[in-house]
Amino acid sequence: MQLKTKLTISAFTALLVVSCNKKEIQFEDPLITNRDTTVSPTEDFFHYANGGWFKKHPIPDSESSNGIFRMIGDTINAQIKDICEKSAKNEDAPKGSNEQKIGDFYASGMDTLAIEKMGLKPLAMQFAKIQAVQDVPSLMNTIGYLHTIGAGPAFSFYVSQDDKISSKHALFFSQGGLGLGNRDYYFNTDEQTVKIRTEYAKHLEVMMQLMGEDAAAAKSASATIMKMETDLAKISRKLEALRDPVKNYNKMPLAQFKASTPAIAWENVLPQLGVAKADTVIVGQPEFFKGLDKIVTTYSIDDWKTYLKWDLVNSYAPYLNNAIEKQNFAFYSTVMNGVKKQKPRWKRIVEETDGALGELVGQVYVADYLPKGSKEKLLEIGNNIRDVYAEHIKKLDWMSEATKKKALNKLSKIVMKVGYPDKWKDMSSVVINRGTYCANVMAANKWSYDYMVKKFGKPVDRTEWSMFPQTYNAYYNPSNNEIVVPACNILVPGFEGRMPDDAILYGIIGGSTFGHEITHGFDDQGSQYDENGNLKNWWTAEDLAKFKQKTKLIVEQFNKFEPLKGKFVNGDATQGENIADLGGVVMGFEAFKKSPQYKNKEKISGLTPEQRYFLAYGYAWMVHAKDEALARQIMTDVHSPAQFRVNGPLMNIPEFYKAFNIKPGNKMYQPDNLRVVIW
Template identity: 70%
Template sequence: MKLKHVTLLVAGTTLALTSCKNNETSELIQPDPLAMNRDTTLSPGEDFFHYANGGWFKKHPIPETESSNGIFRTIGDTINAQIKTICIKSAEDKDSAKGSNKQKIGDFYASGMDSLAIEKAGINPLKAEISRIDAVKDASSLTETIAHMHTIGTSPAFNFYLGQDDKNSTKYALFFSQGGLGLGDRDYYFNTDEQTTNIRKEYVKHVQAMLQLIGQDNTSAAKNAATIMKMETELATASRKLEALRDPIKNYNKMSVAQFKALAPNLNVDKMLATMKVAKADSVIVGQPEFYKGLNQLAKKYTIEDWKVYLKWNLIDSYAPYLNKAIDLQNFKFYSTVMNGVTKQKPRWKRVVGRTDASLGELIGQVYVDEYLPKGTKEKLLEIGNNIRDVYADHIKKLDWMSPATKQKALTKLSKIVMKVGYPDKWKDMSSVSIDRKSYCTNVMNTNKWEYDYMIAKYGKSVDRTEWGMYPQTYNAYYNPSNNEICVPACNIIVPGFEGRMPDDAVLYGIIGGSTFGHEITHGFDDQGSQYDEKGNLNNWWTDEDMSKFKAKTKLIVDQFNKYEVLKGKFVNGDATQGENIADLGGVLMGYEAFKKTAQFKSNQKIAGLTPNERFFLAYGYAWMVNVKEEALSQQIMTDVHAPAQFRINGPLSNIPEFYTTFKIKEGDKMYRPESMRVMIW
């Protein structure tokens, strides 16, 4: 999905939004997390991230089962416990009607917890798919099998999805882009640092081990693993770098099916589209044409037997977590331990709850809304969101670098942003998906098939702009440029440490206002979102002079983040992360401006010994209270368009004058940036 999203961060257990206790009384009942989380042995001017959160980090080391620890995991544990209760209650209800939501949730969860049945089944749930791959005899059947695998939740050779046409948001289009890499990002195949070089070596060993676990002998598995690595390296060679994927114009190449066939004649496009259930398609959007030229050559360069091994690997790689223990553990050993530094698996119930929510979140969401959602959530979220939009409009009107004509168009786009908050008014119909207690892997595959069919059924129909891309129990948010909308799920209202009481406005506007609404609205005006108009179409609404000034400002934020060293010799990718960095800066700034209009700010009353300004900036720091293992950090800076949490705090705050005055940041402090270098865009 083309969602510009930020992983969010606010949670807890319960919060009664219909009542609010006096702040002084609340202090006596519960400690204030903003005050308690600090490491006051540090100066805020040296490293605000660790000053704001270091006290919590010292008390809560990263568990063996995790690659990180902080507010994300705290939230995850809370929501997982709630979903676990939903799953167990559903599984224990033997009287639920076949096909009901409760039956599907209960049976899915029960099948995942039945480790004895999973062990006994081995790879049998994939036998039919393996037989289909074994039956491939020629180029035609190879294309058909590759295409089929895309309909069951795997993505060999390339990536494919159906979404809104970037230049005509009222229509759905078919998108083909680069993909097919087991290591995820092209740079893993070429970077020469010691860690990445070792990952490549371990990857080949991992592929060999997995092939042996599905029945290949040691010699064949070793040979085939080397071939797979060679194939993927060639796919990586034809792939664009992470930062190059951010340009929506350069990654929009609409062509007729005839042109696509001419681009990659060896792929048998007609057969591929028919198998993918879009035989009537007349056009496609190819993200990276050079990738398909490369794939076209690989289709002939490698033998049918080579491709069959590659497809088996792709299949087993996709479904490994749902198979027997040996396969599951080998998958964990590489992707969690080698890639992310996690040394111990999570308890089985956590893994199964996570998968149940991922597969049946639409059904679980309905129960979550009824049983766990605080009253008044939608109303409070909308209140905060509208306040952020109001100050955003004020900021645009006062910009000294934008012409009146472009300002008016920006204001029009801002006014048209749709805010989806809380939960959808209508739920997706999952009545056709089949779930029972026989096979966990089969249940996962059935939901994957349903997801694909649900997606593909939209082709040729009018765009449904009411559809949600997240569940109400998902701690995340997004901006969708094609709909010019933001989505903030219900659970984002809850803040850990404020259970049973309303957080003060500094906390609400530092987290929900700044890190959520302000951030997501700013995505409509970041380096990518700014290229879409108020209707969600790629359409230049800028004057040339204004766009030139905007790009000069975004270059400053790219330069700022390029200088942040995450690990020795490894830096933030300023180009790849610039959209999120622009959104973080705009978000915290708009959150602060909206907070200034509240009674709390105007009263200047201290809470827990902290001024309103201190509380606001500490709350923003709380939003990104995440401590990450070095292995995971290394992966993040190679594959993620979000900068590590430390720089999502220190980066934007070091550009805001009020932050300097609040914490007495002075020249010589590490957080200090000369006024001439401070970035201010929106």
């Protein structure tokens, strides 16, 4: 049954009234109730749009942030919990069935007595392999094996589409092996980073004791690991340098790779990685592997054993006994992200079950929990966004007709995968039981790795999804020239069981999702791939120079934003996401202008269509984070903090200025010559 909405306006509250069978249900309008009217939209639109919600919903001790992502995540988690608990209760589910695997995985994670009793025994075989290392060849072979079970020592390895031949899979080697994740943690001298380094050394020491070392040996091991990781960090590229697809694409014969690293017999390591035979590899950062070749022989085999044991336990710490799990949480969640309290165990295991078996959980989610018509509505919005994108490209005054033709061709060939996949991955080979939680996680990791590596030598399956339908996120894949928008993106908190008005649909789903992801095809990275997903220049030299000048302007704009005192947004590292945010909000608005709500100048809750659209865009990024999490995001993430994902793009949009009366002298005002207009 279709629901018709009508509006009542009060000076104090705004309620949407839904009439159905003569019964009236009143709903609060979140665009009104989320606001903080003590903040002027002309000074800080993000906090004006969302500050009221932030005041009512402080960040829980168990979270690093709070906001729309957490609200939707909690809704989805509750549904997945229901799936898990129902499956776990049915101990008679047929062996190998989806229900059996989901139920046994969840039950094993909730069985803390069994986990405690097992201690480190689930890793006994891996410890034995590490202990058996005697020389560099056996060391590198063991490193290769550890990659296949979900650990990641020394470097990163994966199978993916060849950037320049998107119809083929290739072997990729890139930098990695850092317990702190990002190289800058090992060198930056600001007070917070120095503290994290100090705490990391202490964490290593405690973890080594929990692994059975005495105090003196643990202290020595901590120093060794710290030194090794610092040496790996020295040869690693910075975050912003990793965003250049050309400089991080170094295809070479295996013989050339071997010659550059004489101490490493890659022809022997590859079979351990699951690759029987290969003659070519793509090396992201050749200087890293030349440096690794020296590090391999500089440190003793005993030092490497210490590092490998640490990396293994670090990879599986959340699935081991209480002492190790708690210590892992104390450092990675509390020290690095400001989270003071662990989530309830059920929530942690629900999230782990979804992460490990999301392909199976997704099938139940789509059948039992997905609102009907979600896929169709998402596709409708996506196609409308693409249509206005084409209109914009045709009208660009800075691009030549030759480049416009190629841009329009690429846009027309973007594949939009929405809702859920037409076929599910076959997880029949993964064996799950109620015996050991850690073993179940390892089995899922092994399946995932094998699924990836078996692609090598096979045709690319362009129908494949890399995200579950119950994952509140989306992505653009340049090698497939596709955007993928999972089904749960249809959810908008405050509009459960009813369809939001078009301003909200186009502000959140149109602008921050479809518009954002399509723009990734034309950001500083995506613009380097052609319509077939190949890393290939399709620009004229003059147009490319103009484009780079515009992206330079957005880098400079975001470099000025200061989320924390003394810590600024990294405009270079975040430019792709910033370009996508700007393109998204512009295209979402253009598509919204074609709706009856906009054309009829329909006011809802006293807000004009324009005001509702921009408030809805602000709602899309309604997230406040702890300072520790913000500091980590600034250093390691290619996304700007939420505040600037809203304020930054809007400062460039004339319609926003008109909607909220932004004038010179206001903080949200940007002079014409500094406003960024790209797509």
